[in-house]
Amino acid sequence: MAQILNDKNGQFQKPPLNPLVDLLTLGINTLEGDKWAKRRRLIAPAFYHDKLQGMLPAFSTSCCKLINEWKNLVGSQGSFELDIEPQLQILSSDVISRAAFGSSYEEGQQIFKLQKEQVVLALEAYQAIYVPG
Numbered sequence: 001m002a003q004i005l006n007d008k009n010g011q012f013q014k015p016p017l018n019p020l021v022d023l024l025t026l027g028i029n030t031l032e033g034d035k036w037a038k039r040r041r042l043i044a045p046a047f048y049h050d051k052l053q054g055m056l057p058a059f060s061t062s063c064c065k066l067i068n069e070w071k072n073l074v075g076s077q078g079s080f081e082l083d084i085e086p087q088l089q090i091l092s093s094d095v096i097s098r099a100a101f102g103s104s105y106e107e108g109q110q111i112f113k114l115q116k117e118q119v120v121l122a123l124e125a126y127q128a129i130y131v132p133g
Helices: 002-007 019-024 033-047 049-054 056-074 084-101 109-129
Strands: none
16 A cells, blocks of 8 residues: 555546646645645655654543543443544544644544534535536
């Protein structure tokens, strides 16, 4: 997997996207070829072992918090059902908040809410404008 992601970027072509995507996004997931390679080199240092190791306290804090919440939900019942998708979204947001900004998900909740709204609006725009072919 690492070899494919790091060295073989030109061998796996992405499917054509809605032209609006080019106008609204500049993410590495939409780039190809030399543009992809350049962007990948720019962001690679953020994922070096020593950088990720420095984020472990943020990961640990967020994970422990979620595990404690789940333990409280179990209580004396011993088991329970839970839709974990929203829980894992919040966990991801909390880890990002702590690692990148030094604050918790709760402190940045309004920003995450606005980002979700932005994604919905962008997806609606992509679907409304693009006619393939």
